[in-house]
C-alpha cells in the first residue's frame with residue numbers, strides 16, 4: 001500500500017492543532033509503514049535531567065501517544081516505564097546494542113567532569129558505567145539519536161552556570177569523540193509531545209533525518225519565531241504593555257523572551273490544544289533555545305535590545321522594524337549575557 005508522501009507528512013506535522021493530535025493523525029500511517037520492517041527498537045536513556053520530558057510525553061492526554069510507544073516502536077528500555085530493573089534491564093540494553101539496528105533517545109545533559117562520574121547507568125564487571133560512556137557507546141552504534149529536551153539538545157539547566165558537573169549536550173559529546181551518528185535536537189523544557197512523536201515518525205516513515213535548522217532542530221516545529229506569530233503582537237505594535245501577570249497587553253515588560261524563541265506553541269498549543277505559555281499569561285522563557293536558561297535570565301525582567309514600534313507606523317513598516325528587532329534583540333541580549341559573564345564560560349568550567 002502506498003504510504004504518506006513527504007509533502008503530506010510535512011503538512012500534517014505543521015498543521016496538526018487542537019482537534020486532532022499529531023500522534024493520533026500519524027498512527028494509521030505508522031501502523032501501515034512500520035511493521036514491514038519490524039517494530040524498530042528504541043532505547044531511551046536519562047542523564048542529568050528532571051524526567052520532565054518523559055513525563056510530558058507519557059502523561060500526554062493526546063490519543064495515539066501510548067499506541068505509538070507500545071505498538072509501533074519497540075521501546076526496549078526506558079528508566080521510568082521498563083518493567084525490568086537492575087541487571088535484567090542492563091542486559092536488555094546490551095542485547096539491543098549488540099543486535100545492531102536501533103534508535104537512541106537521550107534525555108538530559110551529559111555530565112563530563114571527573115570522567116563523568118556524577119551520573120552512572122548500570123555496571124559492567126562490577127564497575128559503574130558512566131552516562132557519558134553509555135551515550136558514546138550506544139550513540140556510536142545507533143542509527144540516529146533523538147536528543148529529547150533542551151538539556152540533551154543544548155545542555156539546558158544542568159549546564160547552566162556554574163555547571164559543577166561539566167554538563168554538555170549530546171552533540172558536544174559526539175563532536176569531541178568524533179562520533180558521526182546524526183542527532184536530532186528536540187528542544188523544549190519540556191518539548192511538546194508532537195515535537196517528539198513527529199520527529200520520530202519522520203525517521204521511521206522515511207528512513208531519513210528531517211530538515212534541521214542551524215541548531216539541529218527540525219524546521220517544521222522550530223522554524224517560526226514566537227514574537228512574529230504571537231496573538232498579543234497587536235499589543236506590542238500598539239505599545240500596550242502588561243505590567244502584571246493577569247493584565248492585558250504584550251508581556252515584554254514582564255520578561256517575555258518571545259523575540260528570541262523558536263517554536264510553534266502559538267499554533268499547536270499544549271494539553272490537547274487547551275492553552276500555551278503566552279495565552280496563559282506567562283512570559284515566554286525561550287525554553288527551546290540554545291543557551292537557555294542563560295539567554296533568558298532574569299526570566300521576569302524585560303530583555304534588552306527590542307526597539308519599541310512606532311505606533312503611527314504602517315503595518316508594513318512595523319513588519320520591517322520587527323525583522324531587525326528580532327535580530328537586534330538576540331544580538332544585544334547575548335552580548336549582554338557575555339559581558340556580564342552569564343554565558344560563554346561553560347566550556348572552560350566543564
Ligand code: SF4
Pocket residue numbers: 226227228230231232233234236249250251252256257258259278284
Ligand atoms: S514580546 Fe512576547 S507577549 Fe509581546 S508580542 Fe512578543 S512574544 Fe508576544
Ligand code: SF4
Pocket residue numbers: 188189226261262263264265266277278283284285286287288289
Ligand atoms: S512559547 Fe516560549 S516558553 Fe513556551 S514552549 Fe515555546 S519557547 Fe518554550
